[in-house]
Amino acid sequence: xxxxxxxxxxxxxxxxxxxxxxxxxxxxxxxxxxxxxxxxxxxxxxxxxxxxxxxxxxxxxxxxxxxxxxxxxxxxxxxxxxxxxxxxxxxxxxxxxxxxxxxxxxxxxxxxxxxxxxxxxxxxxxxxxxxxxxxxxxxxxxxxxxxxxxxxxxxxxxxxxxxxxxxxxxxxxxxxxxxxxxxxxxxxxxxxxxxxxxxxxxxxxxxxxxxxxx
Amino acid sequence: xxxxxxxxxxxxxxxxxxxxxxxxxxxxxxxxxxxxxxxxxxxxxxxxxxxxxxxxxxxxxxxxxxxxxxxxxxxxxxxxxxxxxxxxxxxxxxxxxxxxxxxxxxxxxxxxxxxxxxxxxxxxxxxxxxxxxxxxxxxxxxxxxxxxxxxxxxxxxxxxxxxxxxxxxxxxxxxxxxxxxxxxxxxxxxxxxxxxxxxxxxxxxxxxxxxxxx
Amino acid sequence: xxxxxxxxxxxxxxxxxxxxxxxxxxxxxxxxxxxxxxxxxxxxxxxxxxxxxxxxxxxxxxxxxxxxxxxxxxxxxxxxxxxxxxxxxxxxxxxxxxxxxxxxxxxxxxxxxxxxxxxxxxxxxxxxxxxxxxxxxxxxxxxxxxxxxxxxxxxxxxxxxxxxxxxxxxxxxxxxxxxxxxxxxxxxxxxxxxxxxxxxxxxxxxxxxxxxxx
Amino acid sequence: xxxxxxxxxxxxxxxxxxxxxxxxxxxxxxxxxxxxxxxxxxxxxxxxxxxxxxxxxxxxxxxxxxxxxxxxxxxxxxxxxxxxxxxxxxxxxxxxxxxxxxxxxxxxxxxxxxxxxxxxxxxxxxxxxxxxxxxxxxxxxxxxxxxxxxxxxxxxxxxxxxxxxxxxxxxxxxxxxxxxxxxxxxxxxxxxxxxxxxxxxxxxxxxxxxxxxx
Numbered sequence: 001x002x003x004x005x006x007x008x009x010x011x012x013x014x015x016x017x018x019x020x021x022x023x024x025x026x027x028x029x030x031x032x033x034x035x036x037x038x039x040x041x042x043x044x045x046x047x048x049x050x051x052x053x054x055x056x057x058x059x060x061x062x063x064x065x066x067x068x069x070x071x072x073x074x075x076x077x078x079x080x081x082x083x084x085x086x087x088x089x090x091x092x093x094x095x096x097x098x099x100x101x102x103x104x105x106x107x108x109x110x111x112x113x114x115x116x117x118x119x120x121x122x123x124x125x126x127x128x129x130x131x132x133x134x135x136x137x138x139x140x141x142x143x144x145x146x147x148x149x150x151x152x153x154x155x156x157x158x159x160x161x162x163x164x165x166x167x168x169x170x171x172x173x174x175x176x177x178x179x180x181x182x183x184x185x186x187x188x189x190x191x192x193x194x195x196x197x198x199x200x201x202x203x204x205x206x207x208x209x210x211x212x213x214x
Numbered sequence: 215x216x217x218x219x220x221x222x223x224x225x226x227x228x229x230x231x232x233x234x235x236x237x238x239x240x241x242x243x244x245x246x247x248x249x250x251x252x253x254x255x256x257x258x259x260x261x262x263x264x265x266x267x268x269x270x271x272x273x274x275x276x277x278x279x280x281x282x283x284x285x286x287x288x289x290x291x292x293x294x295x296x297x298x299x300x301x302x303x304x305x306x307x308x309x310x311x312x313x314x315x316x317x318x319x320x321x322x323x324x325x326x327x328x329x330x331x332x333x334x335x336x337x338x339x340x341x342x343x344x345x346x347x348x349x350x351x352x353x354x355x356x357x358x359x360x361x362x363x364x365x366x367x368x369x370x371x372x373x374x375x376x377x378x379x380x381x382x383x384x385x386x387x388x389x390x391x392x393x394x395x396x397x398x399x400x401x402x403x404x405x406x407x408x409x410x411x412x413x414x415x416x417x418x419x420x421x422x423x424x425x426x427x428x
Numbered sequence: 429x430x431x432x433x434x435x436x437x438x439x440x441x442x443x444x445x446x447x448x449x450x451x452x453x454x455x456x457x458x459x460x461x462x463x464x465x466x467x468x469x470x471x472x473x474x475x476x477x478x479x480x481x482x483x484x485x486x487x488x489x490x491x492x493x494x495x496x497x498x499x500x501x502x503x504x505x506x507x508x509x510x511x512x513x514x515x516x517x518x519x520x521x522x523x524x525x526x527x528x529x530x531x532x533x534x535x536x537x538x539x540x541x542x543x544x545x546x547x548x549x550x551x552x553x554x555x556x557x558x559x560x561x562x563x564x565x566x567x568x569x570x571x572x573x574x575x576x577x578x579x580x581x582x583x584x585x586x587x588x589x590x591x592x593x594x595x596x597x598x599x600x601x602x603x604x605x606x607x608x609x610x611x612x613x614x615x616x617x618x619x620x621x622x623x624x625x626x627x628x629x630x631x632x633x634x635x636x637x638x639x640x641x642x
Numbered sequence: 643x644x645x646x647x648x649x650x651x652x653x654x655x656x657x658x659x660x661x662x663x664x665x666x667x668x669x670x671x672x673x674x675x676x677x678x679x680x681x682x683x684x685x686x687x688x689x690x691x692x693x694x695x696x697x698x699x700x701x702x703x704x705x706x707x708x709x710x711x712x713x714x715x716x717x718x719x720x721x722x723x724x725x726x727x728x729x730x731x732x733x734x735x736x737x738x739x740x741x742x743x744x745x746x747x748x749x750x751x752x753x754x755x756x757x758x759x760x761x762x763x764x765x766x767x768x769x770x771x772x773x774x775x776x777x778x779x780x781x782x783x784x785x786x787x788x789x790x791x792x793x794x795x796x797x798x799x800x801x802x803x804x805x806x807x808x809x810x811x812x813x814x815x816x817x818x819x820x821x822x823x824x825x826x827x828x829x830x831x832x833x834x835x836x837x838x839x840x841x842x843x844x845x846x847x848x849x850x851x852x853x854x855x856x
Contacts (some may be wrong), residue, residue, distance in 0.1 A: 049279050053550065056273035056282070059289065060335075061764045065263050068270070069293040075273065076290040079283040111539035118542040121274075121549040122481065122703045124766050267764065275550045325753035328760040335763040336489045336695065338552050477707050484710070487698035487717065488763075493691050496698070497721040503701065504718040507711040549702075 004178040006188045007130065008137075011199040018138055018203050019145055023210040028146035028162060030153035037158070038093050040209035043109050045086050045100035047205070050113030051135070052078050057120035058128045067125065070180060074173070085164070092157055108208035112201035119194055126184055130191035133177055134198040139165045140174045218392040220402045221344065222351070225413040232352055232417050233359055237424040242360035242376060244367035251372070252307050254423035257323050259300050259314035261419070264327030265349070266292050271334035272342045281339065284394060288387070299378070306371055322422035326415035333408055340398055344405035347391055348412040353379045354388045432606040434616045435558065436565070439627040446566055446631050447573055451638040456574035456590060458581035465586070466521050468637035471537050473514050473528035475633070478541030479563070480506050485548035486556045495553065498608060502601070513592070520585055536636035540629035547622055554612055558619035561605055562626040567593045568602045646820040648830045649772065650779075653841040660780055660845050661787055665852040670788035670804060672795035679800070680735050682851035685751050687728050687742035689847070692755030693777070694720050699762035700770045709767065712822060716815070727806070734799055750850035754843035761836055768826055772833035775819055776840040781807045782816045 001009070008015065018024065023040070026032035055075035062068035087097055105113065120128035143165035153159050164170060181191070215223070222229065232238065237254070240246035269289035276282035301311055319327065334342035357379035367373050378384060395405070429437070436443065446452065451468070454460035483503035490496035515525055533541065548556035571593035581587050592598060609619070643651070650657065660666065665682070668674035697717035704710035729739055747755065762770035785807035795801050806812060823833070 049282075052279075052282055052286070053274045056270045056286065059270035060267045060274065060331075065266075065293070065297075068263075068266055072266070072270065072286065072290050072293055076286050079279070079286055083279075107539065111535065111542065114539065114542035114546040117274075117550060118545040122545060321753065325749065325756065328753065328756035331764060332756040332759040336759060477710075480707070480710055480714070481702045484698045484701035484714065488695045488702065488759075493694070493721070493725075496691075496694055500694070500698065500714065500718050500721055504714050507707070507714055511707075545702075 002178075002182040003184075003186065003188050003191065004133070004137075004181050007133070007191060007195040010188075010192060011134070011196050014196070014199045014203055015138065015141070018199070018206060019142060021203065021206045021210070023206045024142055024146070025149075027158050028142075028149040028153060030155040030158055032155075032158065034093070036210055036212060038095065039212040041086070041089060041093060042095065042100050042103040043106060043205075043209060045083075045090070045097070046103060046105045047109055047113060048078055048082060048086070050105075050116060051132070054113075054116040054120040054128070054132060057117070058125055058132075061120075061128075062125050067180060070176065074177075089157070089161065104214070106208055106213040108201075108204045108213055112198075112205055115197065115201060123194070126181065126186040127191060127194045129177065129181055131194040131198045133181070134195060134202050136177055137174050138199070138202050140170060143170075216392075216396040217398075217400065217402050217405065218347070218351075218395050221347070221405060221409040224402075224406060225348070225410050228410070228413045228417055229352065229355070232413070232420060233356060235417065235420045235424070237420045238356055238360070239363075241372050242356075242363040242367060244369040244372055246369075246372065248307070250424055250426060252309065253426040255300070255303060255307060256309065256314050256317040257320060257419075257423060259297075259304070259311070260317060260319045261323055261327060262292055262296060262300070264319075264330060265346070268327075268330040268334040268342070268346060271331070272339055272346075275334075275342075276339050281394060284390065285343075288391075291387075303371070303375065318428070320422055320427040322415075322418045322427055326412075326419055329411065329415060337408070340395065340400040341405060341408045343391065343395055345408040345412045347395070347409060348416050350391055351388050352413070352416050354384060357384075430606075430610040431612075431614065431616050431619065432561070432565075432609050435561070435619060435623040438616075438620060439562070439624050442624070442627045442631055443566065443569070446627070446634060447570060449631065449634045449638070451634045452570055452574070453577075455586050456570075456577040456581060458583040458586055460583075460586065462521070464638055464640060466523065467640040469514070469517060469521060470523065470528050470531040471534060471633075471637060473511075473518070473525070474531060474533045475537055475541060476506055476510060476514070478544060479560070482541075482544040482548040482556065482560060485545070486553055486560075489548075489556075490553050495608060498604065499557075502605075505601075517585070517589065532642070534636055534641040536629070536632045536641055540626075540633055543625065543629060551622070554609065554614040555619060555622045557605065557609055559622040559626045561609070561623060562630050564605055565602050566627070566630050568598060571598075644820075644824040645826075645828065645830050645833065646775070646779075646823050649775070649833060649837040652830075652834060653776070653838050656838070656841045656845055657780065657783070660841070660848060661784060663845065663848045663852070665848045666784055666788070667791075669800050670784075670791040670795060672797040672800055674797075674800065676735070678852055678854060680737065681854040683728070683731060683735060684737065684742050684745040685748060685847075685851060687725075687732070687739070688745060688747045689751055689755060690720055690724060690728070692747075692758060693774070696755075696758040696762040696770065696774060699759070700767055700774075703762075703770075704767050709822060712818065713771075716819075731799070731803065746856070748850055748855040750843075750846045750855055754840075754847055757839065757843060765836070768823065768828040769833060769836045771819065771823055773836040773840045775823070776837060776844050778819055779816050780841070780844050782812060 023032065023036065027037070052075050055071050055078070059068045059071035059075065062071055083097075086100070090096055090100060116128075116131055119131040123131075143162055147162075147166055150159050150162055153162075237246065237250065241251070266289050269285050269292070273282045273285035273289065276285055297311075300314070304310055304314060330345055333345040337345075357376055361376075361380055364373050364376055367376075451460065451464065455465070480503050483499050483506070487496045487499035487503065490499055511525075514528070518524055518528060544556075544559055547559040551559075571590055575590075575594055578587050578590055581590075665674065665678065669679070694717050697713050697720070701710045701713035701717065704713055725739075728742070732738055732742060758770075758773055761773040765773075785804055789804075789808055792801050792804055795804075
């Protein structure tokens with residue numbers, strides 16, 4: 001079994017909770033109240049800013065140029081394409097980037113982002129990458145698990161949002177991250193803690209969105 | 215006078231030495247021995263790796279997302295377009311990226327890169343940007359000062375290399391960096407040391423290439 | 429009004445909640461259940477490890493040697509005297525340093541520590557110091573506000589614990605930190621966010637200890 | 643053979659050059675011109691400031707508290723005892739700490755310090771420690787190799803300076819650093835580059851002092 005498969009299996013009970021979280025289910029079925037999605041979007045925009053800082057730290061300390069490039073591509077993709085998508089998403093929600101910037105990150109968001117930044121600044125590249133992996137990977141697993149639900153989902157906004165994580169492009173991105181870790185020679189035990197904790201934060205993030213935590 | 219104009223003026227004697235350095239003059243007139251250019255190219259490739267690390271640090275700590283994005287664009291441009299250009303440049307010199315990777319950075323190169331990394335990791339974003347500015351800016355000033363010489367330059371390789379720094383794209387990049395500093399409200403005195411020292415390292419880098427320092 | 433007085437006043441409602449938190453009151457009156465104090469001690473030991481990392485980051489990036497020295501003295505005091513005190517405190521609680529090391533930091537603890545590390549690694553020295561100040565300062569303010577209660581406090585362990593924060597040595601330490609910020613020329617607005625958020629985490633930490641959060 | 647013995651052996655030709663450098667020999671025999679020693683002292687004071695930053699970075703990222711403590715003790719010792727010794731040394735040289743602070747680090751000093759800071763900020767704890775080791779260790783080896791020369795050395799100042807590195811306290815410090823690396827399980831190959839380069843910088847530092855590099 002590859003290292004990332006072991007990491008995934010070791011966090012399985014948390015991932016099951018993520019995959020079945022009411023926010024996730026209702027988002028894919030189309031039953032999620034718009035207020036909860038708005039709250040999530042404003043928080044998530046702020047999360048991305050922290051994600052970019054964390055990826056940038058990893059690009060700075062990557063052991064090889066190829067890995068620095070991978071981290072930079074992810075960070076660059078986030079500040080360009082993802083942020084642009086957020087701009088249009090927020091407009092459809094009658095919100096703006098300025099609204100997102102004015103939004104205070106809620107305690108769960110803050111704890112998650114500071115965990116990522118602290119990990120990428122103090123720990124080595126691989127622990128940092130293991131901490132970032134659940135965020136990217138779980139969005140893909142959610143999308144593939146629940147894609148059949150999208151067919152009867154009547155909320156255009158939710159269908160469009162979810163479709164990103166079903167693209168070949170996104171699948172390739174997750175494979176690239178996993179494969180970097182799997183080929184690194186880093187031991188499962190060295191990464192276990194960071195992958196598990198990040199998985200917990202993923203769950204907490206969905207949960208805080210559902211509770212519209214402020 | 216803007217802050218970057220004051221920084222430039224304060225480092226004028228060094229910039230004059232840069233603009234008139236034999237490596238620079240002979241590169242633009244076409245009289246530079248190919249061995250010196252090869253040596254420079256192998257070193258410069260290694261310098262870029264350090265530049266990318268330094269830019270990534272700045273992206274991590276930028277005070278605003280817009281500035282993080284600017285640093286990431288520069289870093290991303292470097293690991294993609296610039297590195298690709300190096301690939302084809304090295305091929306024309308009958309060298310490869312592998313040759314460049316095997317090349318040991320010479321002491322001057324190492325000192326410059328470690329100054330950039332140390333500055334971007336310890337100091338604030340603006341001091342870090344001031345340290346990176348001479349590298350980008352002086353290449354532009356060199357190109358505009360000596361562009362007439364390119365007409366009688368018979369070495370295709372040198373003309374092609376130099377042409378990059380005359381493009382509108384490159385001019386816009388330098389303006390963007392300068393304008394970020396000029397609009398930051400940071401005092402000239404806070405940035406003086408880092409801009410001046412980076413200018414000295416720019417001079418030393420050309421000089422080490424001319425001496426084919428190992 | 430000095431900058432630190434403004435920071436303190438701006439966070440007043442949170443500080444009032446800290447000063448009146450049941451954990452604090454019961455600790456000083458001697459009515460705190462020992463189980464809650466044990467839980468707090470095990471968590472606090474882990475907090476100190478993060479505090480040391482954060483202080484070390486500040487020592488690395490301090491703008492002047494004198495400030496680097498101040499951060500190092502605090503960090504060194506923490507890993508020597510404070511950790512030693514914890515050793516004997518834990519023994520009286522029939523616990524050991526090993527128990528403390530095995531204890532998983534609870535979510536509140538983790539969020540606080542990662543906020544400190546993220547701040548000291550990404551932000552400038554002064555923001556980092558402003559984030560660390562509530563921890564040191566509030567312990568002193570608590571001790572002076574509630575010291576009369578100690579007279580009728582029958583729990584030796586609590587009295588001994590509290591007495592540290594009433595010493596001239598500790599008062600001098602807090603004054604030194606405040607005075608460094610007050611003489612730095614840094615604006616209140618630049619530090620407001622970090623001082624306020626750290627104050628909130630101080631409150632949350634007491635609260636998590638009272639709830640014996642795991 | 644232990645890892646540090648292999649590191650030492652791998653750098654042997656440089657260490658031989660260090661041990662036989664005229665600055666070192668003349669310092670121990672008492673024939674070193676005072677001007678060279680003054681120049682060295684002013685530079686070395688500035689080097690120590692960088693050393694402290696580098697040690698602080700390592701304390702921030704140490705994998706275990708015990709190692710964080712070791713780095714902090716070294717950093718704290720440097721900013722207290724070592725800096726105090728420098729104060730009295732400089733006074734005997736009719737110089738002051740202010741003179742040292744005004745002194746511009748020469749290019750060799752700057753390159754060495756920025757290598758240490760860049761290593762401790764980008765690389766893991768062990769590579770950072772391997773980069774710091776030659777500085778501490780070579781001073782001890784120099785002292786033991788040349789201690790017989792001290793008997794006929796008529797310059798009190800030089801004898802007093804050298805005596806520090808012959809103490810049991812200093813020997814214990816070097817042993818502690820070496821033993822930390824030897825027990826870390828880190829591979830010789832992972833540390834080779836940083837130990838070797840630091841050794842070269844040690845040689846260059848003595849050489850720059852002898853040349854009174856500015």
